[in-house]
Amino acid sequence: MDFTATTLAWIKAFHIISVIAWMAGMLYLPRLFVYHVDAPVGSRQSETFKVMERKLLRGIINPSMILTLIFGGLLAWAYSPQIWHEGWFHAKLTLVVVLVALHGFLARWMKEFAADRNTRSAKFYRVINEVPALIVIVIVIMVAVRPF
Secondary structure, three states: OOOOOOHHHHHHHHHHHHHHHHHHHHHHHHHHHHHHHHHOOOHHHEEEHHHHHHHHHHHHHHHHHHHHHHHHHHHHHHHHHHHHHHHHHHHHHHHHHHHHHHHHHHHHHHHHHHHOOOOOOOHHHHHHEEEEHHHHHHHHHHHHOOOO
């Protein structure tokens, strides 16, 4: 597939937009879990958190992850084979896989909250809340600086 410069610019723009939306959700969902831990099971507050968590995951986080992977895949394809042998690109891909895995864990933990079966503490979710930010910082450095 041959991409024009204009097409590539649009793909990059949509990739960045979808990454921002995905990360916003990935940072907010664990924060909701922090507060949900303290809500009594069956309370109105707990039920409200369940709705918020479900809507955030299904309405924002899942679609933006899918779009991020689609647009990122198109960019990788457009720049292949040049970038496929560069260390920064392998590091970025590895971290994207870690983010996708974390996304899966967040979805699983949301289901545990929905079934009133959460066993983790607010402190656990506070720590998890920092992980996506740290990963994205490294990804941005890999792409912008290309240190290796």
